[in-house]
Amino acid sequence: MRxxxxxxxxxxxxxxxxxxxxxxxxxLPTVQxxxxxxxxxxxxxxxxxxxWMQGATYREAILAGDAMHTGSLCEVMESKSTRLAVGDxxxxxSVWADHSVISARKAAKMPRVPQLSHLxxxxxxxxxxxxxxxxxxxxxxxxxxxxxxxxxxxVGVYVGQIAKAMGCRVVGIxxxxxxxxxxxxxxxxxxxxxxxxxxxxxxxxxxxxxxxDIYFDNVGGSxxxxxxxxxxxxxRIVCCGAVSQYDSTRPSGPRNLPGMIVVKRLRMEGFIVxxxxxxxxxxxxxxxxxxxxxxxxxxxxxxxxxxNAPAALIGLLAGDNRGKRMVRVGADA
Amino acid sequence: MRxxxxxxxxxxxxxxxxxxxxxxxxxLPTVQxxxxxxxxxxxxxxxxxxxWMQGATYREAILAGDAMHTGSLCEVMESKSTRLAVGDxxxxxSVWADHSVISARKAAKMPRVPQLSHLxxxxxxxxxxxxxxxxxxxxxxxxxxxxxxxxxxxVGVYVGQIAKAMGCRVVGIxxxxxxxxxxxxxxxxxxxxxxxxxxxxxxxxxxxxxxxDIYFDNVGGSxxxxxxxxxxxxxRIVCCGAVSQYDSTRPSGPRNLPGMIVVKRLRMEGFIVxxxxxxxxxxxxxxxxxxxxxxxxxxxxxxxxxxNAPAALIGLLAGDNRGKRMVRVGADA
Numbered sequence: 001m002r003x004x005x006x007x008x009x010x011x012x013x014x015x016x017x018x019x020x021x022x023x024x025x026x027x028l029p030t031v032q033x034x035x036x037x038x039x040x041x042x043x044x045x046x047x048x049x050x051x052w053m054q055g056a057t058y059r060e061a062i063l064a065g066d067a068m069h070t071g072s073l074c075e076v077m078e079s080k081s082t083r084l085a086v087g088d089x090x091x092x093x094s095v096w097a098d099h100s101v102i103s104a105r106k107a108a109k110m111p112r113v114p115q116l117s118h119l120x121x122x123x124x125x126x127x128x129x130x131x132x133x134x135x136x137x138x139x140x141x142x143x144x145x146x147x148x149x150x151x152x153x154x155v156g157v158y159v160g161q162i163a164k165a166m167g168c169r170v171v172g173i174x175x176x177x178x179x180x181x182x183x184x185x186x187x188x189x190x191x192x193x194x195x196x197x198x199x200x201x202x203x204x205x206x207x208x209x210x211x212x213d214i215y216f217d218n219v220g221g222s223x224x225x226x227x228x229x230x231x232x233x234x235x236r237i238v239c240c241g242a243v244s245q246y247d248s249t250r251p252s253g254p255r256n257l258p259g260m261i262v263v264k265r266l267r268m269e270g271f272i273v274x275x276x277x278x279x280x281x282x283x284x285x286x287x288x289x290x291x292x293x294x295x296x297x298x299x300x301x302x303x304x305x306x307x308n309a310p311a312a313l314i315g316l317l318a319g320d321n322r323g324k325r326m327v328r329v330g331a332d333a
Numbered sequence: 334m335r336x337x338x339x340x341x342x343x344x345x346x347x348x349x350x351x352x353x354x355x356x357x358x359x360x361l362p363t364v365q366x367x368x369x370x371x372x373x374x375x376x377x378x379x380x381x382x383x384x385w386m387q388g389a390t391y392r393e394a395i396l397a398g399d400a401m402h403t404g405s406l407c408e409v410m411e412s413k414s415t416r417l418a419v420g421d422x423x424x425x426x427s428v429w430a431d432h433s434v435i436s437a438r439k440a441a442k443m444p445r446v447p448q449l450s451h452l453x454x455x456x457x458x459x460x461x462x463x464x465x466x467x468x469x470x471x472x473x474x475x476x477x478x479x480x481x482x483x484x485x486x487x488v489g490v491y492v493g494q495i496a497k498a499m500g501c502r503v504v505g506i507x508x509x510x511x512x513x514x515x516x517x518x519x520x521x522x523x524x525x526x527x528x529x530x531x532x533x534x535x536x537x538x539x540x541x542x543x544x545x546d547i548y549f550d551n552v553g554g555s556x557x558x559x560x561x562x563x564x565x566x567x568x569r570i571v572c573c574g575a576v577s578q579y580d581s582t583r584p585s586g587p588r589n590l591p592g593m594i595v596v597k598r599l600r601m602e603g604f605i606v607x608x609x610x611x612x613x614x615x616x617x618x619x620x621x622x623x624x625x626x627x628x629x630x631x632x633x634x635x636x637x638x639x640x641n642a643p644a645a646l647i648g649l650l651a652g653d654n655r656g657k658r659m660v661r662v663g664a665d666a
Contacts, residue, residue: 217591220590239594251589253590255586259578261603262603264603267600267601272595272598
């Protein structure tokens with residue numbers, strides 16, 4: 001069987017562009033014992049896709065000629081595994097393609113839910129990342145001030161809404177006044193500052209009159225540097241990503257690190273969502289309750305068509321998305 | 334009554350030199366209610382002295398014309414406080430001077446011990462900083478690899494010896510082969526690497542065959558950047574100081590922050606010794622036991638004469654000292 005797939009033609013040396021990708025066709029291997037053939041329904045688009053092109057992280061690096069890796073929701077079409085049956089919906093580590101043959105060990109069976117995309121957003125990695133990072137790493141106390149960068153992003157929208165639901169003051173950092181207005185008016189953030197405004201550091205100070213207790217950092221770089229100056233003593237920085245650094249050949253560290261950590265006795269801590277897998281059921285239950293009560297609104301940003309995946313990723317790195325970005329490759333089962 | 338004192342004539346814009354200081358004489362004010370007149374015995378010389386010239390930290394900044402601030406061991410000569418009596422030995426927040434008039438609230442009565450200087454080193458801030466930072470922030474487990482920078486410094490010598498006493502592998506980072514040999518031969522470090530050697534990153538890798546679990550960072554800057562690449566997943570970085578940045582007009586942050594924190598799920602945490610004051614008695618008891626058993630050797634570096642305080646500080650910033658540096662201003666009581 002043949003499939004369309006998007007390969008990384010060349011690894012980017014600087015900014016990522018569509019020229020680094022190529023749509024190609026490939027003959028799929030025959031399904032072996034322990035493997036399944038899957039049909040892609042939705043692919044998750046993440047800043048991490050770009051990081052994987054920089055070298056090995058918590059997963060292996062992507063090399064020129066490889067199909068782009070992705071987490072995806074798929075339907076099983078053929079199975080030579082006792083763990084999965086035809087028709088199962090799985091969350092799979094696969095590639096940007098219409099169909100893939102993968103090890104059944106790389107596919108987790110998902111429940112049937114009214115809207116599949118929710119498994120990728122509020123009840124998926126985005127929502128769990130927000131929940132575990134904010135609660136288990138940040139340890140918020142009601143009344144504290146929580147700042148989140150990439151606030152309109154897949155994780156940021158939930159970090160802010162969870163923090164509000166817990167009784168914190170919430171300030172977002174996002175690019176552009178429109179996004180900021182949307183976060184305040186639609187999602188209930190107390191304020192939002194636009195890091196593209198040269199005077200944004202003053203705006204941040206004004207928006208956080210009692211300083212910052214928790215900073216949920218998705219971007220690193222100069223935004224992190226600016227926020228560090230406003231942190232309260234004993235503040236916590238939840239390190240979730242460094243998207244400002246992924247698409248750059250000249251990464252730069254905040255010049256006030258580790259100085260500010262010493263002077264203000266801060267804690268900066270990184271995590272990945274799998275570290276807290278034992279608490280996933282708690283996270284999903286909490287999110288279900290908040291969605292049901294209206295305290296949390298589900299935010300998704302779905303781009304149609306496999307061929308648009310490169311543009312969807314490039315746009316995400318530029319901050320185009322509002323909420324969890326996905327690419328729809330096939331119809332829901 | 335008149336006293337000699339060392340004032341900061343001019344704040345340094347770049348590297349600190351003796352020209353920034355001036356010996357002067359001043360008439361002391363009359364002792365008021367709640368105050369004491371003290372005679373300085375030993376003054377603590379710390380990288381923090383330099384940091385205080387950069388601006389407000391956890392204490393107020395030093396300005397041009399001020400006498401240099403210091404923590405010192407003093408004898409009370411005259412008292413208008415009910416808390417302190419003539420002849421008491423106190424640890425005081427005072428200035429670089431033969432005599433000072435200070436608020437009794439800024440002086441803590443110390444026990445009489447056979448050797449006063451031990452109150453400034455192993456049983457003082459240096460020893461407590463090493464103990465609390467390593468144990469309460471770093472949380473070492475026997476068998477783990479602990480790396481400490483400024484390893485021959487006032488805190489570093491105790492961090493390494495405590496970690497060894499707890500069953501960890503200990504690797505020091507220090508400037509110069511002689512210091513390294515001293516740390517290994519005299520203090521029992523497993524290895525020491527010389528950050529002045531251009532190939533030191535390879536030497537660090539070789540000295541830590543199982544990676545690094547805890548890095549006790551006294552220096553920040555490029556040393557921190559290099560160590561970050563060798564940290565194990567879930568490693569801890571105890572942020573105690575950033576001496577590489579204090580004497581610089583162009584601070585630079587490690588370029589791999591916060592990226593490494595995210596990818597390796599590290600925890601970086603700052604502290605100051607006062608945060609753990611409730612555990613000070615535990616720390617002193619542990620250090621007394623280790624000194625008595627010979628597991629920990631006391632390391633002190635005493636410079637004679639108030640007039641030599643500027644050179645003592647400048648030398649400390651250049652890494653001249655071995656163990657806790659102090660300036661002796663007057664004889665023990």
